[in-house]
Amino acid sequence: MSRIHNNRILKDRRIELRRKETPTEKILWFYLRSDKLGVKFKRQHSVGGYILDFYCAKKKLIIELDGEIHNTKDAKEYDEVRDKFFKELGYKTLRFLNREVENNINKVLEKIRSFLIKI
Helix, strand or coil, X not given: CCCCECCHHHHXXXXXXXXXXXXXXXXXXXXXXXXXXXXXXXXXXXXXXXXXXXXXXXXXXXEEEEXXXXXXXXXXXXXXXXXXXXXHCCCEEEEEEHHHHHHCHHHHHHHHHHHXXXX
16 A cells, blocks of 8 residues: 655655745745644645645645746646645645745735634
């Protein structure tokens, strides 16, 4: 039986991504870590063959931060396939643009809190 969470094959890549977190990931992680929103989040957690920016197991919630690269046709198609995979497993995905986090973190946190209450 294969592991769906934190597949060992992706371990080195997850560690690398944690070490090289983007400035935007660093901002949001400050607010998500240590149960600051009332639930535990992990960063660079993998599900299937995908590495997530942030993950809350209790609420089956995935949070993804999208930079400019996500505006390309290929990236949008890839994100749709990813999101469909997660939805079929019963996960919810929230996506935020990097500039949303950088320019209005309070609004981003409000959306996350609101979503956490609903699920």
